Amino acid sequence: MAITVKVVERPVNEVSYVRAALKGMGLTIKHLFAVGDRVTIQYPEEKSPISPRWRGTHRMLTTENGKARCVACGLCPTVCPANCIKLVPGEDEEGNRYPLVFEIDEFRCIFCGFCQEVCPEEAIHVGRHYENSEYSREGFVYDLQRLMDQTHPVCEMWDPEDPKGE
Amino acid sequence: MVDAKIVNLTIEGRSVSVPEGTTILEAAKTAGILIPHYCYHPGLPIAGVCRMCLVEVEKAPKLAPSCATTVAEGQVVRVHSEKSLDARKGVLEMLLINHPLDCPICDQSGECELQDYTYQEGRNDSRYREPKRFNPAEDFGGDVIYVPNRCILCTRCVRFMDDVAHEPTLNVSERGDRALIGKFEGKDMTHPWAANVVDLCPVGALLSKDFLNKARAWELDRTASICPNCTQGCNVIMETRENQVVRMRPRPNENVNAFFMCDWGRLNYRWMNEKSRAEHPMVRGKNGLVATNWEAAISAAARVLNGKKAFIAASPMLSNESLFLLTQLMQAGGGSGTFRVTEGEEAPLPGVEDLALRRERAANVYGAEKLGFKKTKDLLGGLGQGDVLVIAGEDLAGIDASAVARAGDVIVISSVLPEAAGKASVVLPIANFSEEEGTVTNLRGRVQRFTQARQAPGETRPSWLVLGDLLGAMGKQANFFLPSEVFAKLATSNPSFAGLSYDSLGFRGLPLVDAPPTGPKAPIAVAAR
Numbered sequence: 044m045a046i047t048v049k050v051v052e053r054p055v056n057e058v059s060y061v062r063a064a065l066k067g068m069g070l071t072i073k074h075l076f077a078v079g080d081r082v083t084i085q086y087p088e089e090k091s092p093i094s095p096r097w098r099g100t101h102r103m104l105t106t107e108n109g110k111a112r113c114v115a116c117g118l119c120p121t122v123c124p125a126n127c128i129k130l131v132p133g134e135d136e137e138g139n140r141y142p143l144v145f146e147i148d149e150f151r152c153i154f155c156g157f158c159q160e161v162c163p164e165e166a167i168h169v170g171r172h173y174e175n176s177e178y179s180r181e182g183f184v185y186d187l188q189r190l191m192d193q194t195h196p197v198c199e200m201w202d203p204e205d206p207k208g209e
Numbered sequence: 210m211v212d213a214k215i216v217n218l219t220i221e222g223r224s225v226s227v228p229e230g231t232t233i234l235e236a237a238k239t240a241g242i243l244i245p246h247y248c249y250h251p252g253l254p255i256a257g258v259c260r261m262c263l264v265e266v267e268k269a270p271k272l273a274p275s276c277a278t279t280v281a282e283g284q285v286v287r288v289h290s291e292k293s294l295d296a297r298k299g300v301l302e303m304l305l306i307n308h309p310l311d312c313p314i315c316d317q318s319g320e321c322e323l324q325d326y327t328y329q330e331g332r333n334d335s336r337y338r339e340p341k342r343f344n345p346a347e348d349f350g351g352d353v354i355y356v357p358n359r360c361i362l363c364t365r366c367v368r369f370m371d372d373v374a375h376e377p378t379l380n381v382s383e384r385g386d387r388a389l390i391g392k393f394e395g396k397d398m399t400h401p402w403a404a405n406v407v408d409l410c411p412v413g414a415l416l417s418k419d420f421l422n423k424a425r426a427w428e429l430d431r432t433a434s435i436c437p438n439c440t441q442g443c444n445v446i447m448e449t450r451e452n453q454v455v456r457m458r459p460r461p462n463e464n465v466n467a468f469f470m471c472d473w474g475r476l477n478y479r480w481m482n483e484k485s486r487a488e489h490p491m492v493r494g495k496n497g498l499v500a501t502n503w504e505a506a507i508s509a510a511a512r513v514l515n516g517k518k519a520f521i522a523a524s525p526m527l528s529n530e531s532l533f534l535l536t537q538l539m540q541a542g543g544g545s546g547t548f549r550v551t552e553g554e555e556a557p558l559p560g561v562e563d564l565a566l567r568r569e570r571a572a573n574v575y576g577a578e579k580l581g582f583k584k585t586k587d588l589l590g591g592l593g594q595g596d597v598l599v600i601a602g603e604d605l606a607g608i609d610a611s612a613v614a615r616a617g618d619v620i621v622i623s624s625v626l627p628e629a630a631g632k633a634s635v636v637l638p639i640a641n642f643s644e645e646e647g648t649v650t651n652l653r654g655r656v657q658r659f660t661q662a663r664q665a666p667g668e669t670r671p672s673w674l675v676l677g678d679l680l681g682a683m684g685k686q687a688n689f690f691l692p693s694e695v696f697a698k699l700a701t702s703n704p705s706f707a708g709l710s711y712d713s714l715g716f717r718g719l720p721l722v723d724a725p726p727t728g729p730k731a732p733i734a735v736a737a738r
Contacts, residue, residue: 116313117425132422140314140422163313 095199098154099172101147102197103190104165110135111191112166115142119158119167127151128158145187150180160200168197218284225280233275233286234262244288245297245326247411248363249276252461252468252561254372259363261326263296264288272296294330301331307341307386309358317413319426323361344389350397352404352418352472357389360414366390366406373469373560376400390414401556401566404472408458417456419476424450432662433460433716435649437526437572437642438474439553441565442651444717445470447478447643447662454478454643454662462717465655469558471566480641481663487626487638488667498636503668503678510635511682513618517597519544520616522588524602524623525571527672528647529656530695532573532580533703534676534687535601539581541683545591546582548603550574567652572642576650579705579721592616602639602672605629622675637679639672640665646692647673648714654724656706658714 056062084091103111115132127150133143156169172195177183201207213228220237227236232255234244247259257277264275267285272293275286287293304323312318344357362381367390370378378398382391392398398406407417429448436443436457443466448456457478459470490506491498501509521535525548539546550571557565578584585591588605589612592598598616605613605627612629613619619633624641626633639645644665650656665671673695680687689695693711700706705721713719720726 114314115422116318117428118313121425121427132424134422 093171093173095171095202097171097173098156098169098198099195100149100170100175100193101152101158101185101190102168102170102193102195103145103187104168104197105191111142111145111187112164113142113145113187114140114164114166115145116140116163118161118163122157122161124155124157125151125153142187145190147185147190149175149183149185156198156200159198170195170197172196216280216282218280218282218286220286221288227280229280231280233264233266233273233278233280233284236280237275237286237288242288244275245322245330246276247322247361248365250365250409250468252373253365253368253409256364256368259361260300261297263293263300265290265293297326297330298332301327302335304361305331305335306337307358308361309341311359315359315413316416316421317359317410317426321413322411342386349392349415351399352476353398353407354416354418354421355390356414356416359412360390361412362388362390363411365409365411366415369406369409370400370403373405373558374400374402375559378403379406401473402469402471402558404475405459405469408468420456424455429455430662432660434643434659434662435572435657436470436474437649437659438477438570439471439567440569440571440574440652441466441567442572442649442655442657442718443470443474444657445474449662452663454481464717465651465657466564467561469561469564471556471558473553473556473566481643483625483641486624486666486669487621487636488669490638490668491636493634498633503670506635506637507675507678507682510620510637510679513620513634514538514542514597514599514679515683516542517617518542518593519599520592520596521546521582521599521601522603522605523548523577523582524604525550525569525574525577526642527573527577527602528645528649528659528692529573529576529580529699529706530647530692531601531672531676532577532582533699534673534680534695535599536580536582537680537685537687538599538676538683541680541685542597544596547585547588547591548574548577548582549585549588563653569652573649575652575654576656579650579654580703589613589615600627600630600633603627622672624669637675638667638669639675640669644669645671645673648696648711650721654721655718656709656714656721657718658711658716
């Protein structure tokens with residue numbers, strides 16, 4: 044048996060696209076002349092504000108004498124779900140525990156911020172920063188010096204006024 | 210303990226039957242209940258000073274320290290009752306009063322009993338607001354460093370030095386909250402077994418200088434093995450990080466080493482991480498040794514050996530399996546085999562019966578002798594003109610090339626290419642002790658298994674596999690896929706090994722059929738000090 048299709052008759056004003064096209068074009072023309080309420084941001088001259096809890100590329104904080112605060116406790120490579128932190132513990136000149144190698148592969152990182160949360164020394168932080176570009180893949184493996192040289196603000200995991208999130 | 214009276218009691222609602230005189234703590238272990246404890250250690254006399262093992266015993270007036278209370282008929286013990294949990298929580302709070310909580314920089318972190326028990330049953334926070342006492346870290350000599358701030362004064366180290374090493378070195382100095390572990394005037398921790406206090410220390414107060422800041426406890430891969438550094442054959446755990454052996458620690462075995470191992474054996478692991486290794490099978494061509502594939506190298510070696518008299522210079526570090534296959538090689542052409550062993554000073558641990566750092570510093574001296582290798586000082590003395598010299602695991606240190614020149618041909622089956630073997634016609638690279646599986650026989654004739662802790666580099670293969678293939682290429686019946694198969698063959702062909710198998714050996718080992726009988730070592734006299 045052949046399949047039959049029932050064609051529903053609809054009024055012309057419902058199926059015509061002319062009215063909808065004109066309506067859309069009207070909106071476009073309205074915005075063409077509405078100079079006051081612009082929504083476009085003139086990036087890179089202008090930047091949109093980002094949340095204080097933004098989690099971007101890392102930064103290592105330093106002590107007053109310019110050394111990394113890291114004591115190579117090994118918690119961040121342990122907690123890291125992407126396995127992007129390489130840490131080889133050792134000692135500095137004064138015999139204190141200090142990282143010999145501390146590398147973060149920012150390509151592998153998923154920016155979960157666990158490393159900042161777990162750090163007992165408040166050394167490693169995720170940054171409020173999103174502009175990264177490099178000419179090579181290797182450039183995204185940040186070593187300890189590069190992490191210490193970063194200057195962008197760091198993520199606030201919680202509001203200092205309201206630490207319990209109430 | 211066959212004639213001891215059996216006592217029945219109830220621990221945490223489980224009925225337990227143990228011989229009379231057992232402590233509640235040990236009885237609970239048999240029921241699978243771990244009572245938290247610090248000062249108690251099965252290898253040391255009981256002190257009862259930490260009060261961490263307090264448990265509630267029904268009808269007793271107060272809580273009992275389970276490490277120092279013996280079981281009694283019909284006793285009902287509650288380990289996790291409110292009263293005992295509360296008492297232990299109090300003990301933990303007191304222990305943490307002066308503890309610096311510097312876990313991020315403490316080497317013990319991750320294997321620390323103070324951490325573990327605080328997570329299990331301690332308080333969430335501290336109520337102590339006053340400044341903590343501080344004492345600087347002190348070098349105790351030997352391999353030991355002492356951090357007094359972390360110390361909980363369990364006195365395990367003091368008791369080890371007094372009652373096991375029989376060399377009183379440590380004491381508890383000062384009293385009250387100022388108390389710390391001190392050294393006697395003019396003494397230090399250079400006793401050959403002193404580093405055991407690092408393992409005994411339940412917290413991070415006594416640390417190994419060698420392991421300091423090297424790795425975290427949770428990053429280590431642990432492998433059951435045997436210490437290859439002397440003929441005692443102490444059971445050890447080989448700990449590796451990123452394929453490097455970083456530490457060896459004793460594994461309890463009451464028939465061999467109780468709970469201990471010597472400092473020399475403990476620290477002599479670096480040769481297992483040797484970087485300059487023979488990594489590819491090589492055959493001599495027109496332009497010297499050329500790397501080739503395994504099949505070509507094995508058949509070249511078989512061609513060299515076929516019908517010739519083989520003189521085997523073996524290493525006493527090789528496993529029973531490899532030495533057995535070497536004897537097969539030897540018998541094929543009517544050859545002979547020798548080995549030599551480096552010697553040092555014997556250093557006994559007086560508190561444990563028949564335990565010492567032995568004079569002969571190699572794992573399998575007894576096994577090599579048992580399998581027909583002759584121990585000699587002059588390694589190549591018996592090498593006849595024109596014999597095929599097979600260098601198996603031996604480094605030929607101190608032997609010059611002229612002694613080797615007498616050989617008609619040289620085959621090297623080693624993990625490191627010995628310099629003196631410059632004219633080798635075939636090189637078969639093998640895994641070293643930490644990279645393969647096998648068994649060794651200690652000086653009391655106890656056969657013990659060791660397992661693979663590291664990945665072997667390059668194209669190296671386990672020694673038993675290489676030797677099995679070589680025998681196969683020479684037309685012998687020797688197709689082995691597992692070291693257990695080699696051992697099974699050894700057990701059927703050598704009466705001393707009869708009846709032994711990997712399954713029956715387990716990880717505690719068994720004596721050879723004709724080994725002199727040795728009973729289990731008497732535990733340290735259990736007496737309150």
